[in-house]
Amino acid sequence: MKTRTLGIVVVVLLLLVAVVGGGLWAVGRLSFLDSYRSEYDYTVRVSADEPISNVTIFVPLPVHDGTSDVGTVVETREYLKPDSWTYSVVETRHGPMLRIQADEIPAEPTYHRAVIENDRLVRWEQIPVEEYVQNDSETVRVEHDAVEVNADLATNRSIDTKSPERAEPLLNPRSNARAVPCEWPHDADETQCYSYDTMIFVEYDGPETTNLTVTSELRGGNSWWVGGWNFNEYTDRVYVYDLPGDQQGWVVVQGELQTGVGNYPLNPPQ
Known part of the structure; x- marks a missing residue:
């Protein structure tokens, strides 16, 4: 019993x-x-160590099957950017690319005062430096040392971060891709790293001693919450540092792709 x-x-x-x-x-x-969330994040930044004008830059754009969904949502987060700064997706002999144009990238900051009408901010007007008051919320100092644009695009499917070459947007143009060793901390078994050749177009007026920096970066990733935030992603980037002033027109530069970064759950949503 x-x-x-x-x-x-x-x-x-x-x-x-x-x-x-x-x-x-x-x-x-x-x-x-x-x-569970899946999204792409794209950022481009152009800066120079001396004032330059009449700037035109073509940078690699995320492309899949010959089109760029990410390119359709590119915007700038510079709420006081000069009106002359423009960006657009254009067709080039190397395929679709992002064109950034600016009358100038000044070295000096500008100063602005809030214009309030009916208790609402309607615009910011530029003022002389003498009228700027530090720690006054109605006047601001704006640094214009770079042109920056961004794009965020969510998708309702899980992003393939292990093999994005098959189904995901990648920065284009690209050629001569080859596997390279991954550097710490992205040297896990799942992570694969590649180097490739790509193109940028550079044209501007400025001193011959100018050094230009152009960065174009795409991140595609999935994230979710189970006992804390988890993620996996691939990162495709082109970093051009200190390009000398005598290198203008089409320039061959290096790109790098990292895949399989992060952790991978069983049975992710499709």
Whole structure:
């Protein structure tokens, strides 16, 4: 009798453990699916160490199947950017690229005062430096040492961050891709690294001693919450540092791709 009772108790306990475990798994799975996000982030930044004018730059753009969905949502977050700064997706002999144009990239900051009408901010007007008041919320100092544009694009499917060459946008143009060793901290078994050749176009007026820096970076990734934030991603980037003033027109530069960065759950949403 005691043995039978003990057996029943053990079975009940096992059932309780199974129910609790199943409930925790279900809650965790629900949290995973509810928090799962997939998106692309694209950032371009152009800067010079001396004032330059009449600037035109073509930079690699995220492209898949000959088109760029990311390019359609490019914007600038410079709320006081000069009106002469423009950006657009254009077709070149190397395929679609992002064109950035600016009348100038000045070395000196500009100063602005808020114009308030009916208790609402309607615009900022430029003022002389003498009228700028530090720590006054109605006047601001703006550094114009770079032109920067960004794009964020969410997708309703899981992004393939291990093999983006097959199904995801990558910076284009690209050629002569080759595998290279990954550097710490991205040297895990899942991570693969590649180098490739790409093109930028540079044209501006400025001193011959000018050094230009151009960065174009795409991140495609998935993130979710289960006991903390988790993620995986691929990163495609082109960094051109200190390009001398005598290198203008089409210039061959290096790009790098990292895939399989982060952690990978079982049964991610498709």
